[in-house]
Amino acid sequence: MKNADAVWPERLKFLRKSNNLSQTDVAGVLHCSQAAYGMYELGKRKISADKLMILAQY
Numbered sequence: 001m002k003n004a005d006a007v008w009p010e011r012l013k014f015l016r017k018s019n020n021l022s023q024t025d026v027a028g029v030l031h032c033s034q035a036a037y038g039m040y041e042l043g044k045r046k047i048s049a050d051k052l053m054i055l056a057q058y
Helices: 004-018 023-030 034-042 049-057
Strands: none
Touching (some): 004 023, 023 034
């Protein structure tokens, strides 16, 4: 069983791809760079609760 920290990056990528969005598209919604968003998907950076709320509303 994976821990929650390992699941988030995979889920972000799955949701982005299933909605036919690029990393640049999602980064624009979050007002961050594509590189920063890429780090979220790689699990090298934790996404803030504020940014998760923006994604949930989007």
